[in-house]
Amino acid sequence: MMRLMPELPEVEAVRRRLEPAMRGARIEHVLLRRKNLRQPFPATFVSRLEGRRIRSVDRRGTYLLVALDSGDTLLMHLGMSGSFRIGRSVNRRSPAKAAAADGHDHVVFTLSGGVTVTFNDPRRFGVMDVLAEGAAAAHGALGAMGPEPLGASFSADTLARSLAGKRVALKVALLDQRVVAGLGNIYASEALHRAGLSPLRRSSTLATAAGRPRPGAVRLADAIKAVLREAVARQERPYRAGRFRVYDHAGEPCPTPGCRGTIRRIAQAGRSSFYCAVCQR
DNA sequence: ACACGGACCTGAAGGC
DNA sequence: TGCCTTCAGGTCCGTG
Numbered sequence: 001m002m003r004l005m006p007e008l009p010e011v012e013a014v015r016r017r018l019e020p021a022m023r024g025a026r027i028e029h030v031l032l033r034r035k036n037l038r039q040p041f042p043a044t045f046v047s048r049l050e051g052r053r054i055r056s057v058d059r060r061g062t063y064l065l066v067a068l069d070s071g072d073t074l075l076m077h078l079g080m081s082g083s084f085r086i087g088r089s090v091n092r093r094s095p096a097k098a099a100a101a102d103g104h105d106h107v108v109f110t111l112s113g114g115v116t117v118t119f120n121d122p123r124r125f126g127v128m129d130v131l132a133e134g135a136a137a138a139h140g141a142l143g144a145m146g147p148e149p150l151g152a153s154f155s156a157d158t159l160a161r162s163l164a165g166k167r168v169a170l171k172v173a174l175l176d177q178r179v180v181a182g183l184g185n186i187y188a189s190e191a192l193h194r195a196g197l198s199p200l201r202r203s204s205t206l207a208t209a210a211g212r213p214r215p216g217a218v219r220l221a222d223a224i225k226a227v228l229r230e231a232v233a234r235q236e237r238p239y240r241a242g243r244f245r246v247y248d249h250a251g252e253p254c255p256t257p258g259c260r261g262t263i264r265r266i267a268q269a270g271r272s273s274f275y276c277a278v279c280q281r
Numbered sequence: 282a283c284a285c286g287g288a289c290c291t292g293a294a295g296g297c
Numbered sequence: 298t299g300c301c302t303t304c305a306g307g308t309c310c311g312t313g
Contacts, residue, residue, distance in 0.1 A: 005306075038289065038308075062307075080306040081291075104291090123290045125307065141308075168284070177308085185306065270286065271306075 006078040008149070008182030009231035011062045014084060016235075018117065019057040021086045022066065025111040026053045033106050037126045038079060048072055048130045049109075061145050061181030071133035075142070079125025085118045146180045149224050150232075154180060156221040160213035163203040170206070170220075171199030172269045180224065186247045187227050189274045193246045193256075195223035198280045199266075199273040246274040254279060 006014070030046045042048075052068040059065065066074035076082075089110060107119040107128065119126070129139075137143045146162065147154040162179045163170075173179050174188040183191070192199050197206075197216055206217040213221075245255045250265035254276035261278030 007307090077307080079290090079308080121290095122292070123306085125290065127308085166283085172284090175307085269284095272304090 005184070005186055006062055006080070006082065007184035007187050007231075008059075008062060008228055009187070009235055011059055011064065011078060011182070012232050013235035014078065015057055015059045015064055017086065018064070018084060021115055021117060022054045022057050022111065024054065025113060025115065026051065027068075027109055028112055029108075029110040031108040031110075033108070037106060037121060037124045037128060039127060039129075041128060042130055045128070045130055049074060054111075060142060060148070061177055062184070063142065065136075073131045073133075073136065075127070075129045075131055075139070076119070077127040079121060079123060079127065081123040082119065082121040082126035085120060087116045087118065089114045089116050141177065144178050146176075146178045149180050149182060149228055154221065154225075156213040156218040157208070159221045159224075160206055160208040160217040163217070164207035166203035168203055169199060169268055170197060170201045170203050171273050173203040174224075175269070175271070182228070183224065185271050185273075186244060187224075187231065189247050190227045190244055191220065191223040192273075193275060193280060194227060195219040196256075196280055198277070199268060199275050201281075246276065248274065250274060 027049050028051075030049050032041055032046060035041060048070070049068070049072075052070050052072070055067040055069055057064065057066050062077060064076040064078075066076070068074065085105075102120055104122040105118050105120050106124070106126075109117040109119075111117065119128070131139055147158055159180065163173060166173055168176075171188055171192060174183050174191065175185065177183075189199065195216065197220055206214050206220065208214070208217075246263050249263045252263050254261040254263055256276065256279045259276060259279040261276040263274055263276055266273050266275075
C-alpha cells in the first residue's frame with residue numbers, strides 16, 4: 001500500500017528517472033489504452049505529441065512538465081497511484097503493444113531509439129494534458145500554485161503572508177497548493193511536528209506581525225524545507241529510509257528528544273493528521 | 282472570497 | 298475461508 005505516495009520528493013525522484021530517458025528524444029508513438037484518467041485525454045493528445053522532440057522534463061509542485069519543440073507542454077500528474085516504467089521495446093513491429101503488459105498501463109510513449117515510457121495508474125487519479133505555449137498560467141492548478149518550497153521564492157515571509165487572514169487549521173492550509181507547492185498529507189504532518197506547531201492551530205496566528213513573520217512561521221518554513229530536502233535525498237537510496245517521525249505512528253512515543261508525549265491521530269478535512277499534543281502547540 | 286465535504290477509483294487490510 | 302466494510306490519497310467541483 002505505501003508504495004509511492006507522490007508528494008514533492010517522490011515526484012522529483014520520478015522526474016530524475018525520466019529525464020535521462022526522455023530529454024532530447026523524439027516521441028515516435030503514443031498509445032492510449034483508455035480515453036480518460038481522472039479527466040478525459042484531450043482529443044488532440046496523440047497528434048500533438050507524436051513527432052515532437054522533448055526539450056526538458058521539469059517539475060512544478062507535484063506536476064511533471066515535459067516541454068516539446070512545438071512549444072506545447074505535456075502535463076502529467078501521478079494522482080495517488082501513478083508510476084512510470086522505462087523499458088526498451090523488443091518487438092520493433094509493435095513496440096507500444098509489447099510494452100503494455102499490465103491492465104493498469106494506460107499510456108505508452110515510444111521514443112526514438114526504442115525506449116518506452118509506460119504510465120501505470122490503478123486508481124486513475126492521475127492526469128495528462130497538453131498545454132499550448134503560455135497556457136500554463138491560465139491552467140487552474142498551475143496558474144494558482146504557490147512557491148516551490150525548495151526554491152528561492154519560498155520563505156518564512158511568503159509563508160506568513162499567505163497564511164494571513166486564513167481561518168483554516170494550519171495542517172489544512174499546508175495541503176492547499178496555493179500556499180506552498182508539493183506538500184501532501186505525509187510531509188505536512190512531518191513538517192508541523194518538526195516545527196513544534198499544532199496542526200489544529202488557526203493559520204492566521206502565524207501571519208506577519210509588525211512587518212516580520214512570527215517565530216512559528218520561521219520554524220515552519222525551515223521545517224518544510226528540511227523535511228523535503230531529506231526526503232529528496234532519501235529517494236536515491238530508498239532502502240535506507242528513515243521512514244517518518246509521526247506519520248502513521250499513532251500510539252507511539254513522540255520522537256522529540258525529552259518529550260514524553262504520545263503521537264495521536266486525528267481527522268482534519270477528511271484526512272488523517274498525526275501529531276504530539278505535548279510538544280506541538 | 283473563502284471554506285468545507287463529497288466524488289473520483291482501486292487495492293489493502295480489518296472484522297465477523 | 299470468504300465476504301463485506303472501511304480506509305487511504307490529491308485534486309476538482311458543487312454548495313454554503
